[in-house]
Amino acid sequence: MPGTLDLDAALQYVRAHRDRHLQELREFLGIASVSAISSHAGDVRQAAQWLKHRLLSAGFSTVRVEETGGHPVVVATNPGHPDRPTVLVYGHYDVQPVDPLPAWRHPPFEPAIVDGALYARGASDDKGQVFMHVIAAEAWLRTGNELPVNLIFLLEGEEEIGSPHLGNYIASRQDLLRADLAVISDTPMYAEGVPAICYGLRGLAALELTVAGPKQDLHSGIFGGTVANPAHALATLIASLHDADQRVAVAGFYDDVDLPTPAERHAFAQLPFDDTAYQDEVGVPELAGEPGFSPLERTWIRPTVEVNGLWSGFSGEGQKTIIPASAHAKLTCRLVPHQDPVRVLDLLEAHLRAHCPKGVALTIARGEGAPGTVTPIDHPAVRSAEQAIRAVYGRPAAFIRMGGSIPVVVTLHDVLAMPTLLLGFALPNENFHAPNEHFHLDNFHRGAETVVRLWSLLAGWKREEGSQ
Ligand SMILES: [Zn+2]
Structure with missing residues (x-):
C-alpha cells in the first residue's frame, strides 16, 4: 500500500x-x-x-x-x-x-x-x-x-x-x-x-472567401447591368449562412452537435446572469442569437458561423462609380465538442458553392481548425x-x-x-x-x-x- x-x-x-x-x-x-x-x-x-x-x-x-x-x-x-x-x-x-x-x-x-x-x-x-x-x-x-x-x-x-x-x-x-x-x-x-x-x-474552423468578377474594376455606368457584381454575390452568400431565426442554414451543420443533459442546462440556468448588464457591457441595442438558448448557452454550447472581416470596392471619401473586380470575407466557426472541423469546413464549402450566384468565380481558402x-x-x-x-x-x-x-x-x-x-x-x-x-x-x-x-x-x- x-x-x-x-x-x-x-x-x-x-x-x-x-x-x-x-x-x-x-x-x-x-x-x-x-x-x-x-x-x-x-x-x-x-x-x-x-x-x-x-x-x-x-x-x-x-x-x-x-x-x-x-x-x-x-x-x-x-x-x-x-x-x-x-x-x-x-x-x-x-x-x-x-x-x-x-x-x-x-x-x-x-x-x-x-x-x-x-x-x-x-x-x-x-x-x-x-x-x-x-x-x-x-x-x-x-x-x-x-x-x-x-x-x-x-x-x-x-x-x-x-x-x-x-x-x-x-x-x-x-x-x-x-x-x-x-x-x-x-x-x-x-x-x-x-x-x-x-x-x-469551443473549437474553431476558419476559411476565407474570394468572389472574383471582372478582371478589373468596371465603370458602373458603361457596364452596369451586364455583369454580376462580386460584392452583391458575396452579400448573397453571407446572407445564405443563417435562416430568419438566426440558426445556421448550412445543411448538416448541427448533425454532430451534442445537447448537454437537462441537468447541465439546469445548472447553467441557475448561474447569476443579467441580460441587461451583459447588453450594456457589449453595447448593443438588443441581444440576438439562436432561439431556444440563453445567452450563456449560445456562447458555451452552441456552434456559430461569424463574419470576421469583409471588404470590396471603394471605401474612400465621396463616390466612385465602379463595379468592383472582387469581394472578400473571412469567416470562422466556433465549434462544440464532437463537431469535426474538417467536416464542418466541407459542409460550409459545399453550401457556399451551391449558393454562389452566377457570373462570378468563388475561391475558398481553408484556415486553421481545432475541435472543441x-x-x-x-x-x-x-x-x-x-x-x-x-x-x-x-x-x-x-x-x-x-x-x-x-x-x-x-x-x-x-x-x-x-x-x-x-x-x-x-x-x-x-x-x-x-x-x-x-x-x-x-x-x-x-x-x-x-x-x-x-x-x-x-x-x-x-x-x-x-x-x-
Ligand atoms: Zn494566462
Missing part, C-alpha cells in the same frame, strides 16, 4: 507558511518575464530558473529547464507511483507587456498589496496561479507525506505569444508528459464568490474538484464552459488523449493583460488549499476504476 496521506498536515502546512509563500510570490512577480519583447529574453530565462530552484526546494526530485527553440519550458516530476493517477499541471511563467506604463498605480514588477489584492503584472495571469500549485505540491512533499497523485509540472514561457513551440515540444516528449488528467489554473472563477470548474471549450473539447461532468476529476471547492469555499462550484479555445487543451487532447480540468482562481475583473493586474490573496490561499484537497481526493481514483 502507498505511504501516508495526512491531509490535515498538508493543509496546516499551507496555512502556517502563508507569509513566506507570499514573500516568495512577490519575488517571482518581480522578474519581468515579458515573452513578447526580445530585450526581456534574459528575464524570461531568469523566471524559468527561479521556478526550477523553487520546485526543487518544494521537494520535486527532477526539474529540468528544457529548450524548445524559443523560451524554455520548466518540467518537474517525481518518481511515479503505479497505483496512483498521474496529473499534469500546465501553466505559464511568461507575462504580457505592461504598456501603458503610466496607467499603473504601482510599478508592474514591484508587487504591492492593496485591499487584500496583490498588484503586479502576472499576479493572476498566470504566475500567482502557478505558484499556488507549487505551494500545494510542497505542502504534501514537506510534511512527511507522499504525493497523493503523480504530479508533472509543465510550465511554459511562451503562452502570451501564442505558444509557438509548445505543440512540438509536447509531441517530442510524450513519454515524459503522459498523464491521466491535465489541470490548468489560468482562467477566472465565474464571479466574485462563485468558484468555477470549466469543463468545456469537453471533460464529462461525471468524470472523477470533475467530481473531486467540486468536492474540494465545496470544502474550502463552503459553497458549491459553478460548472461552466467557455466559448473560446485554449490551444494547449487541444494539443493535450489530440497528442496525449488527456482530458483537462480548468480550475481557475482569478476573478474576471482582475485586469489580465491590462494595467493594474492583480490577484485577490484570499483566492490565492484558498486556491492552494483547494488543490491540496483535490490531490488527496484523486489519490484513489485509479484503484476505484480498477476494482469496478
Whole structure:
C-alpha cells in the first residue's frame, strides 16, 4: 500500500507558511518575464530558473529547464507511483507587456498589496496561479507525506505569444508528459464568490472567401447591368449562412452537435446572469442569437458561423462609380465538442458553392481548425474538484464552459488523449493583460488549499476504476 496521506498536515502546512509563500510570490512577480519583447529574453530565462530552484526546494526530485527553440519550458516530476493517477499541471511563467506604463498605480514588477489584492503584472495571469500549485505540491512533499497523485509540472514561457513551440515540444516528449488528467489554473472563477470548474471549450474552423468578377474594376455606368457584381454575390452568400431565426442554414451543420443533459442546462440556468448588464457591457441595442438558448448557452454550447472581416470596392471619401473586380470575407466557426472541423469546413464549402450566384468565380481558402473539447461532468476529476471547492469555499462550484479555445487543451487532447480540468482562481475583473493586474490573496490561499484537497481526493481514483 502507498505511504501516508495526512491531509490535515498538508493543509496546516499551507496555512502556517502563508507569509513566506507570499514573500516568495512577490519575488517571482518581480522578474519581468515579458515573452513578447526580445530585450526581456534574459528575464524570461531568469523566471524559468527561479521556478526550477523553487520546485526543487518544494521537494520535486527532477526539474529540468528544457529548450524548445524559443523560451524554455520548466518540467518537474517525481518518481511515479503505479497505483496512483498521474496529473499534469500546465501553466505559464511568461507575462504580457505592461504598456501603458503610466496607467499603473504601482510599478508592474514591484508587487504591492492593496485591499487584500496583490498588484503586479502576472499576479493572476498566470504566475500567482502557478505558484499556488507549487505551494500545494510542497505542502504534501514537506510534511512527511507522499504525493497523493503523480504530479508533472509543465510550465511554459511562451503562452502570451501564442505558444509557438509548445505543440512540438509536447509531441517530442510524450513519454515524459503522459498523464491521466491535465489541470490548468489560468482562467477566472465565474464571479466574485462563485468558484468555477470549466469543463468545456469551443473549437474553431476558419476559411476565407474570394468572389472574383471582372478582371478589373468596371465603370458602373458603361457596364452596369451586364455583369454580376462580386460584392452583391458575396452579400448573397453571407446572407445564405443563417435562416430568419438566426440558426445556421448550412445543411448538416448541427448533425454532430451534442445537447448537454437537462441537468447541465439546469445548472447553467441557475448561474447569476443579467441580460441587461451583459447588453450594456457589449453595447448593443438588443441581444440576438439562436432561439431556444440563453445567452450563456449560445456562447458555451452552441456552434456559430461569424463574419470576421469583409471588404470590396471603394471605401474612400465621396463616390466612385465602379463595379468592383472582387469581394472578400473571412469567416470562422466556433465549434462544440464532437463537431469535426474538417467536416464542418466541407459542409460550409459545399453550401457556399451551391449558393454562389452566377457570373462570378468563388475561391475558398481553408484556415486553421481545432475541435472543441469537453471533460464529462461525471468524470472523477470533475467530481473531486467540486468536492474540494465545496470544502474550502463552503459553497458549491459553478460548472461552466467557455466559448473560446485554449490551444494547449487541444494539443493535450489530440497528442496525449488527456482530458483537462480548468480550475481557475482569478476573478474576471482582475485586469489580465491590462494595467493594474492583480490577484485577490484570499483566492490565492484558498486556491492552494483547494488543490491540496483535490490531490488527496484523486489519490484513489485509479484503484476505484480498477476494482469496478
Ligand atoms: Zn494566462
